[in-house]
Amino acid sequence: MTSNRREGLDGQTLPTWEGEGSSRVPSPVYTDEGIYQRELERIFYGPHWSYVGLEIEVPEAGSFKRTSVGERSIIMIRNRKGEINVLENRCAHRAMRFCQERTGKVKTLVCPYHQWNYNYDGRLLGVPFRNGVKGNGGMPEDFSLDDHGLNRLKVAVRNGVVFACFDHDVEPLEEYLGEDILSCFDRTFNGRKLTLLGYNRQRIPGNWKLMMENIKDPYHPGLLHTWFVTFGLWRADNESRLKMDKHHRHAAMISRRSDAVTKNIEEGVTSFRQNMQLNEPLLLDIVHEPWWGNDTVCMTTVFPNVIFQQQVNSLSTRQIIPAGPDKFDFVWTHFGFEDDDEEMVERRLRQANLFGPAGFVSADDGEVIEFSQEGFEQDQAFSTICELDGRGVGQSDHMVTETLIRGMYRYWREVMEL
Amino acid sequence: MTSNRREGLDGQTLPTWEGEGSSRVPSPVYTDEGIYQRELERIFYGPHWSYVGLEIEVPEAGSFKRTSVGERSIIMIRNRKGEINVLENRCAHRAMRFCQERTGKVKTLVCPYHQWNYNYDGRLLGVPFRNGVKGNGGMPEDFSLDDHGLNRLKVAVRNGVVFACFDHDVEPLEEYLGEDILSCFDRTFNGRKLTLLGYNRQRIPGNWKLMMENIKDPYHPGLLHTWFVTFGLWRADNESRLKMDKHHRHAAMISRRSDAVTKNIEEGVTSFRQNMQLNEPLLLDIVHEPWWGNDTVCMTTVFPNVIFQQQVNSLSTRQIIPAGPDKFDFVWTHFGFEDDDEEMVERRLRQANLFGPAGFVSADDGEVIEFSQEGFEQDQAFSTICELDGRGVGQSDHMVTETLIRGMYRYWREVMEL
Amino acid sequence: MTSNRREGLDGQTLPTWEGEGSSRVPSPVYTDEGIYQRELERIFYGPHWSYVGLEIEVPEAGSFKRTSVGERSIIMIRNRKGEINVLENRCAHRAMRFCQERTGKVKTLVCPYHQWNYNYDGRLLGVPFRNGVKGNGGMPEDFSLDDHGLNRLKVAVRNGVVFACFDHDVEPLEEYLGEDILSCFDRTFNGRKLTLLGYNRQRIPGNWKLMMENIKDPYHPGLLHTWFVTFGLWRADNESRLKMDKHHRHAAMISRRSDAVTKNIEEGVTSFRQNMQLNEPLLLDIVHEPWWGNDTVCMTTVFPNVIFQQQVNSLSTRQIIPAGPDKFDFVWTHFGFEDDDEEMVERRLRQANLFGPAGFVSADDGEVIEFSQEGFEQDQAFSTICELDGRGVGQSDHMVTETLIRGMYRYWREVMEL
Amino acid sequence: MSVDIQLRHAVADLYADYGACIDGAKYDEWPEFFTDTAWYRVVPRENFDRDLPLSTLSLKGKAMMKDRIYGVESTIFHAPYYQRHVIGLPSITVREDETIHVEANYAVFRTKRDFPAEIFSVGRYIDRVVFEGETLKFSQKFCVFDNDIIPNSLIYPI
């Protein structure tokens, strides 16, 4: 895969949609470099909130975590007031991405090239030799420290989760999420103190939206993920609800595990293994937690860059960091709660075997995304067909639908004007 | 070498040919991304037959082989009637390049993402939950399985060799090859059962046409390939004939080994080694096969993607799979005939040491192609000079000519309108 | 980092400068592929002298060294008259970059593909089968050897240093350098015989101009390079002079080591290590050489591709070979003088530990260039601020200034018309 | 305590055989390199160095390892690939309590169809071994990998 730009002599390939709808997504939406650049501008750097981390990752004043919003490197850092700032990791002097460690604690933010020095709020504190040396040189009269701080993003913190946005005119986080999605968010993040279990990082060679599709697609788990099917963790016939915000950019898939697991030949699901048995039942040692209510699974996709996972006892945030139209980094942050006992911690860690780059029910998601990308690359004239349960967009109380995907692309077309 | 696109601020570099002829090929023909995209559209996906394999590679119903035409992944598969189909390896649902193994045998073609299920003819047999689950969801009324099969290529099979084309309006294979080339083809492939000896795969960092040029260039073997020269396998003074189809896109170089090998200082061939002797004469243990007639070598280039090799007792097909303007994969399939005795099999395998990525007379072809590409990359204003034996195009009864190369580019200019 | 081309649907991003000046350099100047292509055309292949090597690297007739000017491979070779030629490494026949070894000695320059044969002046001496074989083929009547030699660059040799230029209308080297820079050049290269100590090669993932900036930036050494500061090799308060040619494209930073090394908190230089002591004082065993005069350091940047280093007893040329807007190869050639005694050779070799890819005061230059490039990549709308000592351009007798950088970009804007 | 020659050779053979087993795709034999209660763990160096307990894969006991192999071979869809282990010289230390600690650097190369070989995982084995009768087995095998990102997915054991 050399370049994704399919620009021929005959000019740029623009995506041509069949009709007004969003049920048939053309290949260039996934492969075109120009479209991707507009996505960065309008989506990742536009009025959309991006997940950047958890408060517990920066416990004290000066504690920082380096990550990215879109392709731009940023620093999440706690100031002396205990507030969390998100600053662009780029020195105002000569563009240095000066922060290279992933996490740590600093007194001030110093760019080593010429030791320009910023505080936790990104304010430029000083410039060496600003007034010259022995009367020579130095910065001009009209140079003002205030004009050359670090680029500061708008920040929203809710119940320990940190979001940021380059566009300061973005609506408040709560409005951005909308009532339904907010309630799913608050179900997991209700203010309890979180505990950090660790990270998994993978690079997936596919367009970033394919991951969003994957988690907005309740159709595939019961088919692709044999493990799910066989142990009833996810089945097309499980009780479930699908929710979206009013713009249809975010979604939540909520489901409950069925107690009786039966063969369902009638729907021709070949991935069900009747005779499959675990040698180690502990792998699926699920213990109900009060805050779940009846639901055993809640997967929330917050556009554009994060998925909040509750799969029985396994909890994680999954962050998307795009790196061109044809790949993205996918960062898993697993967590628990302060009041988890040892068994529960162990249980969350054990169930983590189902997820992440090696997970029984996640490793193949990365693979199918890669193969879909290959399919788009090989034919720019192709369009997908996402018409399960029709061509419209709306809430749903079952999982035999691609409505969430159509919803995301309806919003995408508005924003991208494509 | 980052990108091959030489598009400057001052707009796209188009190839500028000197005059009407095709004897001076400008650099962008080998390096420009836009030109390459048009080649894919008009040549590889247009009305030209591409080699995809040998019938013996898919012996039974359900046996398949995955390969590519241009950059598009395809599946060659035998159906229950014994016919060979060539299907694009891309699920109609969400573009999955679902077939990942190179070869095997399957009951049906199933895309694992949502288990859409296709038969050997590419027909969509079924879609899980098509009619919904418990009355919920499912595909729309107007959804028809017939509209969503795998993309099916036109197929031509001749004497055990399989060709395919995305454009169903392509002329019949026999017309496409033309009488002269067809006779060369039939000389080797006369209906005898073939036996598969194995594969060699190399990635050559050069434009795909440079490989075609190399095998249309009877000028170089007597100079570059010391091995050839010294043992008289290929010499400028050997008897030979050069043929083309009427469009000059295909060619055949036919030659016979000279019995007496003499120094030929007079032509200043410095690659001749007078005192060179084999420690192991078996390396050149050549045994004449009746079907050869008088000719010991027949190299046939079938535009755009295959070379059929008969070099004394060594037989192979060499498939070109382009991967950008600056590289291609080159796949060697060595074969023999069912009635070969053990010695002959052993002989073909031994002579295979002369060919392939490590071959005494082929390894350096890959190298010179790489270095030519480097030369084109470094100067977009350069043009080659292919004027040995003039500037015209025509058959020839000697090897001191570049007419076959001029022929290919004359055709290329017509098709590409450049 | 896939592609540096930031071309969105909304067309090409052109650099927008704040005002007429050159003190605020916009990101695309460092990242845009189209701008880079124009740089190759107008700067590297235009009327500018590029360093290609030292005379001692090609001691005898037929001795050659392969290197590059811009992205074009060239051969520096000595002919029988003892003159040095610089020839483009590209066969006139079919573009072969035929010279692959880095250095060596040859009788003639032969392209192995078809054995076209060139002499040390690049003249085509012969073409195999030019007159055909047995009356067949051969080159056309009007084929003239003189029309198909190797592309020959204009060459200038001064006191053992070799420069070349693709544009034969370039002004003489001495005028090109101008009086001030020439005197710095002649200070080191005064005609003494040089001795070759060896090479270091590194690939730096940043725009090539960032290296020029780095050596035109007397502001950073006293801050970034703790080693310098602490041992007084380079301090903002050292006596120094900054010179430029009249176009401000070249520069020289001349400085003398201060004897007394004192803490300089007043300027808030945190990189000074009071308690730092060498376990092995030999690392800084500096011995004054008569030709220095009072100056201990002279760093000369000759636009566009070379830096001449004299840092106390360590001497090197540093060649820039660009490879796209986002990276370049940096080749260090360390040398001494024929009359160096053993101790001095050993000393030069020992002090080489300070420089090169692992050097105490150079390794971090490569790093900061990489991080600056990352900063430019992440925001095309960013501009640097190079306003230390004002916004103008001029000579200086102190180091608290970025005037040399502003000078280079003033010239760059003229040449590039951007 | 000093390391006797028998042990050195037994360890060398164990690691050679272990790599050969996986690279040869004999996955069913893989759990047999472990004791019944062994802990097999694939963990990013980041988590390991920061004492974060999360693993990329954490299998406690041979039973769980068998489930993993079943999962890999029968339930996880993935592109086929070859693995190739190159394992460095192991360092062996026998503790007071007679437990045998072995560490070794490794590089695993992955080859997917139609592609060159690529670096898949590089890191360090931090293991414990015990003799079960004549044969040496892993009672602990931690694969602590340096590579900061996993190239899409990790299917087979490392």
Next chain:
Amino acid sequence: MSVDIQLRHAVADLYADYGACIDGAKYDEWPEFFTDTAWYRVVPRENFDRDLPLSTLSLKGKAMMKDRIYGVESTIFHAPYYQRHVIGLPSITVREDETIHVEANYAVFRTKRDFPAEIFSVGRYIDRVVFEGETLKFSQKFCVFDNDIIPNSLIYPI
């Protein structure tokens, strides 16, 4: 049969010397690592696993190996490059019939002028060795490589 220490060390030295010989570009010495009738083969894992007899290179007998070296050094034009072998721990098995079978994983890195090192070939040596007097020699050396494509050409022995 058990593997005695002398043999272990002789094998270790053989592989270390073999790699050093090639990486040091002492190609003329290379055939001397083999018996007169040895079979040296470089073969894609694809062919090997599918029992397809084609090799990328198949040299039977020291004479043919010498011809290869002559061909490489005097007849094949190619870009100069360095090779670097990193060979893993060998596994040795002595069969009933006293033949000594040795297998080892290898990674070979190639460096071309002006470029970083790259993975050139990774795979497994599947060899047989015999003592000729004091010195151990290869009577069979199969280099079964994983990498699904060869980066342009393969010139020197692996």
Next chain:
Amino acid sequence: MSVDIQLRHAVADLYADYGACIDGAKYDEWPEFFTDTAWYRVVPRENFDRDLPLSTLSLKGKAMMKDRIYGVESTIFHAPYYQRHVIGLPSITVREDETIHVEANYAVFRTKRDFPAEIFSVGRYIDRVVFEGETLKFSQKFCVFDNDIIPNSLIYPI
């Protein structure tokens, strides 16, 4: 002279420990692998083969090595990275004069934050070792690297 088993094992341990020390970022312990007057050198194969005396790094004596470590840890600004050494089987030769010469091929992989592992340096150790009492130390260690360009900078010891 023949190489006795003790020496073989001491050498194997030395190289395993050396790699572990660097990869484990225990840089302060690194100089302790050398004698007081040892010569540590990182040199491009190009210079080495052409007898050009320049090194990328040339540290004569343990004192200079300590200065290097101080410089690396306290004065050179650079991106953080992991190193991982995979070292091949060493060849040991004891000369007439009883000096012990050891050579071994190595591959060092570098991992920067947010990136996959990459080939950082491949080459050959050309070393001399001596016993200081019980412990084996390097009196010379030349790291002759093949890779024709260094990926930006080389900070830590190889």
